[in-house]
Amino acid sequence: MTLLEVNDLSIRYAVDDGSSVHASDRVNFSVDRGETYGLVGESGCGKTTLAKSLVHLLDDNGYIESGNVWFDGTLPQWTDEHGDAKQSVIDDPDKPVREDGKTDLAALTNSQIRDMRWRDIAIIPQSAMNALNPVYKVGDQIVEAILRHEPETTKAEAHERARDLLERVGIEPDRADDYAHQFSGGMKQRAVIAMAMACSPDLLIADEPTTALDVIIQDRILEELEKLQEEFGVSILVISHDISVMAEICDRMAVMYGGKVMESGRTEDIFGSTANPYTLGLKNSFPTITAADQDLVSIPGTPPTLRDPDPGCRFRDRCPFAIEECHAEHPPMYDVDSAESTGRLQETTDTRAHGSACYRIDELEQLRTDALNEDTWTEQRIESR
Ligand SMILES: Nc1ncnc2c1ncn2[C@@H]1O[C@H](COP(=O)(O)OP(=O)(O)OP(=O)(O)O)[C@@H](O)[C@H]1O
16 A cells, blocks of 8 residues: 655755745655665665655755655544544545545644654654764653653653664663763664654665665665564655665665666666666676676766756766667656567556656666666766767
């Protein structure tokens, strides 16, 4: 069952010179209950912007330009005794709640979304482990989070839950009385994950949860996330530039570039039947994804600035396969299975389909073969196109 549906979401930042940064441009994806969904791409492609926009935590100059974020849940005051959206709320044209009970988070006010943050959706921001307060005991910070969002809980119950949560993420419950500086980097990250789970949210957003940790600790954090998911049935939206981390933990993912989704689908399809030049390039540059006998090759050039971008494909200046069409308009999402079986391009809006925004997916075999050749990714080759 779908927990989150992001439809055509465009987010911009207003900047001093009067232009705007198109950080997310008509993005579509959906997250099922109990699923781990990944947003992957190089730094600056809009992953963090998207995540923050879902819970209205954008920087002051950021705003949702258009689109919807349908979430299977609603404000506590809009629910009936079974926890479903009241019919009177659904019928009220001033309330952004659909017939199926889903609420458009994008249409809520900041104070309304505050009632859903933590309880329904918790976000672990980038570098979250540095956000633990140094002057409070770690356990007390979890207790405070519980009491703030569930005032009916007693202090003793909250303490018990905090200890239990720490234990679930592999930290001795007695360490609840320690301060953050007494924790290692990996422990701090796990404590932040425990805190995010304090109110049993339906969706946990984890922005670069393993960056800045060494490889062994990274693996443990990923295991903890998987364990929590099994125990609580929470859906996880995970964000990372590291496609190998994503390969390990995600059920499905969207590969982003320049504020656009370039390819999306099930993890095995993204890696097993890669269908976009950007994903092919990204795969080449990560050691654990690349075949053992293949050299690592990075994509030459840098991502675009996204200030009032022209309408062409966002990736075309770095794409070795760009053709004239790519300069005119960014490609729509095409259904990969259909292109592979019929050789024809068929647009898709189905977020469950394996989709790719590329005009050349009817020549996938050739693209995949060429992408393995290091010479394909030289600057001269790309500039000559
Ligand atoms: N407050 C802001 N004002 C203007 N532009 C911004 C602002 N915040 C982010 N951007 C721009 O928006 C684009 C997307 O940035 P975002 O941080 O969402 O990307 P990201 O993929 O999460 O990268 P990273 O992993 O480095 O955070 C980038 O071009 C970035 O420079």
